[in-house]
Amino acid sequence: MSTVAIKGGRVLDASGARAADVLVDDGRIVAVGADLAGDRVLDAGGCVVAPGLVDLHAHLRQPGNEEAETVETGSRGAALGGFTAVVAMPNTTPAVDGAAAVREVQDLGRTALCEVFPAAAITVGRAGERLTPMAELAELGVRIFTDDGSGVQDGRLMRRAMEYAVGLPWPVVLAEHCEDAALAAGGHLHEGVWSAKLGIAGQPAEAEELMVMRDLALARLTGSRVHLQHLSTAGSVAMVRAARASGVAVTCEATPHHLALTHAECASFDPVFKVNPPLRTDDDVAAVRAGLADGTIDAIATDHAPHTAQDKEQPFDEAPPGMLGLETALAVACSESGLPLERVLALLSWQPARIAGIEDSHGGPVQAGRPANLCVIDPAATWTVDPARSASRSRNSPWAGRTLTGRVRHTLLAGEPVVVDGEAQR
Amino acid sequence: MTGAPARPVRHLLSIDDLGADGIDEVMRLTDAFVEVSRRSIPKVPALRGKTVASLFFEDSTRTRLSFETAAKRLSADTMSFSVSTSSVRKGESLRDTALTIEAMGVDCIVVRHRSSGAPHRVASWVDAAVVNAGDGWHEHPTQALLDCYTIRERLGSLAGRRVLIVGDVKHSRVARSDIAAFTALGADVTLVAPPTLLPPTLEGWPVSVSHDLDAVAPDADVIYLLRIQQERMTEALVPSLREYTARYGLTVRRAARLRDDALVMHPGPMNRGVEIAPEVADLPRSAIIDQVRNGVAVRMAVLYLLLGAGSDKVLTADDVMEAAVGESR
Structure with missing residues (x-):
């Protein structure tokens, strides 16, 4: 060779x-x-020359929505963005909630341009009712469980998932898309000055914050690790900071868009700026940056969410939420975060590698x-x-x-x- | 939101596209077209050879008829597309629909859509002029223009007038356009509604707020009532229609305490007995029928502003009198 x-x-x-x-x-x-x-x-x-980047949060859309992305095309974008490892979210069609689906994504990943680590759902079909076979899936290599796209609404079920995870012999982590569905229902952007002006129903920051609060409480109750995905509000960042200081085993991520863009982008009604959680206020952006700078936020994760032109060429409220991120994440972090490159790389490489449990192969030291x-x-x-x-x-x-x-x-x-x-x- | 439009108006998507001077210009053009409407043959050749398409994704008989009548009185050709939301959901994107219609050779597309911002999206894809005929909860600019015209007709001017906008402001495109237009023309606007029917924040809105109609109604020059929809009850925004009417409806008792010259307005369709008592809607102080009548002339003015005499030129009322009235003599 x-x-x-x-x-x-x-x-x-x-x-x-x-x-x-x-x-x-x-x-x-x-x-x-x-x-x-x-x-x-x-x-x-x-x-x-740095360790390859690690994305904790990408939607590669396969199986089920290959018109928008495939593991191959997503991994090519990832490689172009410097990523050597990507955690693929399980909200595919069907959802990755069983061994066959995990193996399918793993098989697709074998010829990809980056290493693909499937995350699996916490609940069957991401329906929030029954737990997936977490031990079986962890044995196949799954380390992150999440119903991403929605949060686990039932606090009792989330408690059980955390308790069960603590007893597994693999270092798994439950990752939560924090959103109180009832409070966020019908909302298409951040509830605030722009939702009021544009006449589009908003999601209040509190819809995210209530579930952050609940999951921190449940992590304290169960002693489980919990990873909070794509934090977007100042209140969420503050709660994580306080919880960690009191010993809760919490990690969290923020996206490139939430550290740089605000809801004012929605003024054009262009659904390219529609994303979930939504783009928030200047104060929220400042809080996310501060959280990245002081170590409260452990990782920058893309939430790469491809959608076809057809799906985005709709009115704002009819278009699906989500934006591309793999090819631009590093550059956005370098350009917009205000952090030196070594901090950007910590947030994009070795810190997420540890959260994903893949630090033996990704994000490690550059040495023989x-x-x-x-x-x-x-x-x-x-x-x-x-x-x-x-x-x-x-x-x-x-x-x-x-x-x-x-x-x-x-x-x-x-x-x-x-x-x-x-x-x-x- | 004040001053002349920075460049010739290409689309009418929002009242902000016009500014105070643009609204005044529409008012002056409307005067000319009201005169036209009074003739035995209320038709002028001002837009002969132009094609106006109405693209309605939401049922609205009165607005569509008003626009189509306006276009026909300007001698434009008209096309009408009614698209049921369900069939569009299954099929083509909004962009494909817009491009398909433009390809038929239209100069103007009048868009009504249940989604806020849909006309803005259409305007970003087509070369034709786009008129917003109501988008979601966002804006309904021609309604605001006809409301301004009606108030000026009845009260002379909006400057310094106290206008109450009563009811479901949160879900009202009429309210958003009216607030922008009325305040641009110097009116003093107060929103009267329970907090659940107001936008989540009014930061930056040039309005006052009251939750007590009885306290503010006696001083008002205009009481503008918004339609309350039955579905708001199921969303826990108000406990019942009965309670809404008791606190925010313009009942006979409340109407009796208004100033003598106070106007009552409503964008229609009315829920008689809910936001407005049946008897009040028919009082001389009610301008509700005037609003509908003025709608045609205002929409003639808007179409003429966008399409008439080459839209690279900012028109004056004198131009239109010459163009419209002169040609038809």
Whole structure:
């Protein structure tokens, strides 16, 4: 097998930064140091060589909505965005709530351009009534259970899921889309000045916050870990901060869009800005950024949610919520979060890898012996987002036409250069 | 929301597209078309050769007829598409529907849709002028223009007038357009409703709020009643129609305490006996029939503003009198 040398870059991982070349052979890093030579050379001049990014939250839409995305096309976008691992959400059709569905997504992932880790539903059919066979699914490798797309409404059922998870011999985590369905019912954007002006029913911040509050209480009650998905309100961030300080085993994520965009984007009525949880206020954006900066929020997760043009070319209230994110997440984080690159990478790589339980293969230190899941980032490169050039089958990027700073030059998946000079290799 | 439109008006999606000067211009054009409407043959060739399509995704006989009558009196050709929401849901996207209709060669599309913002989406996809004929809870700008015209006709001006908008403001496109138009013309607007029927926030809205109709009605120049829909009861927004009427209905007793020259208005269709007592709707102070009548002339003015004499030019009332009235002589 031929070797690949990544030359001229600055290696950056959880242990810090140093100028070094990286030599890869047979899927692993074999050397990190000066003046390394390989059969193939990837130029990393001016770039940072980092562990591959890890997305805790992507909708790859397969099975069931292959018009919007497939595991293959989603993974290509992921690789272009620097991701070597993606946790695929289970709200497919049918839902990933049993062994056959988990195996199907795992099989689809074997030829993908990043490693695909299926999350499984907490309840059968995501209907909020009966628990999925969590032990059987965990044995197949599932580490994240979530009914994402909706929260588990029944507090008693969520308590049972947490209690049951504590007894499993695998390090699983329950991840919750926090939304009180009754309070959010019928809402299509954040309830506030814009929902009032535009005449569209809103979802109050409290619909999210009530379930954050409940799940923190249940985690305290059961001693279970809980991971809160795509936090979007100042109140949610404050509650997580306080709960963690009091010893609750909570982790949480925020999306690139919630750290940069507000509900004012909805003024055009363009459903490309419709997402769930909805874009919120300036104060909420500031609180999400503060939570990322002070460590309250553990990860940036894309909530990549492709939808066909047909589905988005509808009025705001009839269009489905969701936006693309895999190809732009790093650049948005670099451009908008106000955080230095090493913090951005912690939030996009090694911290989410630990939450997903995949730190042995992703997000680990760049050193000899480790799996060669790497990305090479040009932090100074600027580019303008053109959804027509996206690898996704869908085009619903809220960043269309915006110029961002920070771009992925190369991505290596188990030693294979799947992205070279910003181009997918297969 | 004040001042002249920054550029010629291409679409009428929101009252903000016009501003105070734009509203005044529509009022002056309406004066001309009211004059036309009084003739034995109330028709002018101003839009001959133009085609106006009405694209209604929601039933609205009166608004559609008003627009189509306006277009015909301007000698435009008209097309009408009524699309049931269910068939569209199953089939093509809004964009495909809009492009299909534009491909038939239309100059203007009049859009009514149950979803807020649908006309804005259509306007982003087509070259034709788009008129919002009511979108969801968002706006109904031609209703506000005919309301302004009716108030001016009856009271002379809106400047300094105290206008109460009573009822279900939260779900009312009429209220949103009326608030923008009335305040642009200098009226002092108070919303009168239980908090459950007001928008979740009124931050930035140039209005006052009252939850007590009896306290504010005696000083009002205009009482504008909104339709209360039966479905609001099932959403726990008010306990019952009976309780709503008791607190917010314009009953005979309340109407007797209004100022002598106070106007009563309603966008229709009325629920007689709920938001308005049957006898009150028929009092001389009621301008409800005037509103409907003025609707045709106002919509003629809007279509003429968007389509007449090359829409790259900001028209004056004199232009239209010359164009419309002159040609027909």
